[in-house]
Amino acid sequence: MAKASRPAKWQRDPEGMRLRILAAAKREFSAYGLAGARVDRIAEEAGANKRMLYYHVGNKEDLYLTVLEGAYEDIRAEERTLDLEHLDPPEAIERLITFTWNYFIRNPEFLALLNTENLERAAHLKRSTKVKSMHSPFVEMIRTVVNRGVERGDFQVAMDPVQLYISIAALCFFYLSNSATLSVIFGRNLLSPEAKDERLAHVVGLVLAALTGKPAAAAGKKKSAKARSLATTTA
Amino acid sequence: MAKASRPAKWQRDPEGMRLRILAAAKREFSAYGLAGARVDRIAEEAGANKRMLYYHVGNKEDLYLTVLEGAYEDIRAEERTLDLEHLDPPEAIERLITFTWNYFIRNPEFLALLNTENLERAAHLKRSTKVKSMHSPFVEMIRTVVNRGVERGDFQVAMDPVQLYISIAALCFFYLSNSATLSVIFGRNLLSPEAKDERLAHVVGLVLAALTGKPAAAAGKKKSAKARSLATTTA
DNA sequence: GTAGTATTTATCCAACGAGTTAAATTCTCG
DNA sequence: CGAGAATTTAACTCGTTGGATAAATACTAC
Numbered sequence: 001m002a003k004a005s006r007p008a009k010w011q012r013d014p015e016g017m018r019l020r021i022l023a024a025a026k027r028e029f030s031a032y033g034l035a036g037a038r039v040d041r042i043a044e045e046a047g048a049n050k051r052m053l054y055y056h057v058g059n060k061e062d063l064y065l066t067v068l069e070g071a072y073e074d075i076r077a078e079e080r081t082l083d084l085e086h087l088d089p090p091e092a093i094e095r096l097i098t099f100t101w102n103y104f105i106r107n108p109e110f111l112a113l114l115n116t117e118n119l120e121r122a123a124h125l126k127r128s129t130k131v132k133s134m135h136s137p138f139v140e141m142i143r144t145v146v147n148r149g150v151e152r153g154d155f156q157v158a159m160d161p162v163q164l165y166i167s168i169a170a171l172c173f174f175y176l177s178n179s180a181t182l183s184v185i186f187g188r189n190l191l192s193p194e195a196k197d198e199r200l201a202h203v204v205g206l207v208l209a210a211l212t213g214k215p216a217a218a219a220g221k222k223k224s225a226k227a228r229s230l231a232t233t234t235a
Numbered sequence: 236m237a238k239a240s241r242p243a244k245w246q247r248d249p250e251g252m253r254l255r256i257l258a259a260a261k262r263e264f265s266a267y268g269l270a271g272a273r274v275d276r277i278a279e280e281a282g283a284n285k286r287m288l289y290y291h292v293g294n295k296e297d298l299y300l301t302v303l304e305g306a307y308e309d310i311r312a313e314e315r316t317l318d319l320e321h322l323d324p325p326e327a328i329e330r331l332i333t334f335t336w337n338y339f340i341r342n343p344e345f346l347a348l349l350n351t352e353n354l355e356r357a358a359h360l361k362r363s364t365k366v367k368s369m370h371s372p373f374v375e376m377i378r379t380v381v382n383r384g385v386e387r388g389d390f391q392v393a394m395d396p397v398q399l400y401i402s403i404a405a406l407c408f409f410y411l412s413n414s415a416t417l418s419v420i421f422g423r424n425l426l427s428p429e430a431k432d433e434r435l436a437h438v439v440g441l442v443l444a445a446l447t448g449k450p451a452a453a454a455g456k457k458k459s460a461k462a463r464s465l466a467t468t469t470a
Numbered sequence: 471g472t473a474g475t476a477t478t479t480a481t482c483c484a485a486c487g488a489g490t491t492a493a494a495t496t497c498t499c500g
Numbered sequence: 501c502g503a504g505a506a507t508t509t510a511a512c513t514c515g516t517t518g519g520a521t522a523a524a525t526a527c528t529a530c
Contacts, residue, residue, distance in 0.1 A: 012477060012526060033354055036270030039518060049479055050519085056477095060518070114416060115350045119268055122415035132419065156450045162421060163437040167406055173413075174405030180357035181349060184367065186397060202398040209445040215391045247496060247507060274488060284509055285489085291507095295488070 018056045020046040025057075026067045030109035033116045034064055065124045068117060069131055071110050076134045078103060084141045089149030090212060094204050096138065096145075101172045101200050111177040138165050146211075155211045164207075171203040253291045255281040260292075261302045265344035268351045269299055300359045303352060304366055306345050311369045313338060319376045324384030325447060329439050331373065336407045336435050346412040373400055381446075390446045399442075406438040 024045035028037045039060055043050040057063050082099055084092035104111055117125055125131055142161035149155035175182070179190045189195060208216040259280035263272045274295055278285040292298050317334055319327035339346055352360055360366055377396035384390035410417070414425045424430060444450060 014477070017477085033268050033270055033351075035268055038516090040516095051480090051521095052478070054519075112354060114413060115354060116268075118413050118415050119271075119347060119350060120415075122419050125416055125419045132422070136420070156444070159441075160433075160437065163434065166410055166417065166434075167437070167441060170405045170409030171402055174409045175401055178349060178353050178408075180353045180355075181360055182401065184357050184360045185371070187367075198395075199398065199401075202395065202402070206394075206402060206445045207441075209391070209448070210441045211444075213444065213448045213450065215448065249507070252507085273486095275486095286491095286510090287508070289489070 014056070017046070017048060017052060021048060021053055021056055021063075022067060022070060025053075025063045026071070026109055026113075029064055029067055029116065030112035033112075034060075034120060037064075039063075061124070065128060068113055068124060069128055071107075071113050072131050072134055074107070075103060075110060076136060080137055082141075084145055087145075089145050089152065089154045090208055092141075092145045093149075093208060093211065096142070097168055097172070097204050097207060098200065100168055101203065104172050104176050105196070108176070111173060114173075115177060136165070149211065156213045157211075159211065168203075168207060171206065175199055249291070252281070252283060252287060256283055256288055256291055256298075257302060257305065259283075260288075260298045261306070261344055261348075264299055264302055264351065265347035268347075269295075269355060272299075274298075296359070300363060303348055303359060304363055306342075306348050307366050307369055309342070310338060310345060311371060314372055317376075319380055322380075324380050324387065324389045325443055327376075327380045328384075328443060328446065331377070332403055332407070332439050332442060333435065335403055336438065339407050339411050340431070343411070346408060349408075350412060371400070384446065391448045392446075394446065403438075403442060406441065410434055 021042065024042045025037075027045065028042045032038070037060070039053060040050055042063070043053055046052070053063060057066055078099075082095065084096060087095060139161050142164055146155060146158055146161060146164065150158045175190065183190045190199070205216045208214075256277065259277045260272075262280065263277045267273070272295070274288060275285055277298070278288055281287070288294075288298060292301055313334075317330070319331060322330060374396050377399055381390060381393055381396060381399065385393045410425065418425045425434070
């Protein structure tokens, strides 16, 4: 691939180089974990020399932490574009779930990175001042949405926003992150488009039913192609 | 601490040796993942020579798969001791959730192993005929419980048992498996006894509210010491 | 252009880590 | 007891891997 033009042996591009290194590192770390990742492979994937990693980013651990911080930055950035305050509480929750679901689908590396970091007992994250200062806007969003929902009579109870946030993430994350083993256990492909649609509908139904007390679509009625076509638009 | 008696240099114990090796391997793989695990460390932890691993189990991958299969065997065995059919549907669901939650708390290695295997895209699990034949009894249990709940009017809708099973696992698994990173993000210890009690109450409340349509304890009222004291008893 | 700096390449290496070899020790059974 | 099998030990192999060194090449300012 590389740049086709110019007879010159190569061209300088510090910024591009750095970005390609981080992109390659992200792929590598999410595919193999921290211990399984290979510095040489990252260099090759980035179309760079191994020395460049150390020059532009640092050693393997620096590389890893930078990737991890970037992943959190990315999701936080997208989260901020979602303003749920304007919507009816039930719709806001549905939108939140759909966003979370689709974000995880669009960013499987994020799931893998989180799993890897949890295997490390968040040792690196704890040292990152950067990540600790990036608060998710969702907790406060959820708090106001839930409170409004209770006031308006949409919701039965004022669920703790942190618990709700974790639960929504859990219902999406676990299914997608563990789809490989679950697919073996249940003997069916949980990542087929139909299976994914069914899962999203189930999650939305489950959470909304718990909040509103009304059956909603908890049984898992097919939302068919609608949710899928929205996948790219959300965010 | 090894055997204190006998001046003899050592003593033979093939069965014990194999078990110690597998126990050490389980700790090692769940602590470091497949790539991060060190064969030498497993040997040392098992109070054995490295050669013994190859003699009694096989190479690193064999070791890993054996551990993984054992982990599935263990949980399936405990699952079978739980008969939910005799209970009222809502109680059966609560019991199922409490069991799942406590099993994950008592077996953090299981969570780590599953994460590791999913990072491997279930490559090893797919090759295991043993695991594929170990069906969880829960899916059928849930199906009958849910159906009975609907007939009796306890539940609003006949939720798909597989989705419900996955959701219950998700709500417990994600919280515990990701507690390290989540604790950093939220700036509080999610593994404190109070936090754990609160979480279990939330999960029970959420699922039962969705099924029954009644508020239950969805808001997360403290079950205090009761659930905790039951932790060892369950299963 | 040229001196100085930033960026990139080409090698090297010491440590590590999975797996092997061969010998030693203990057990079993006639 | 003694031969043969099972189990355990110690030492070694050999490819891999993170990281380092030093030289080369491109860019910038003058």
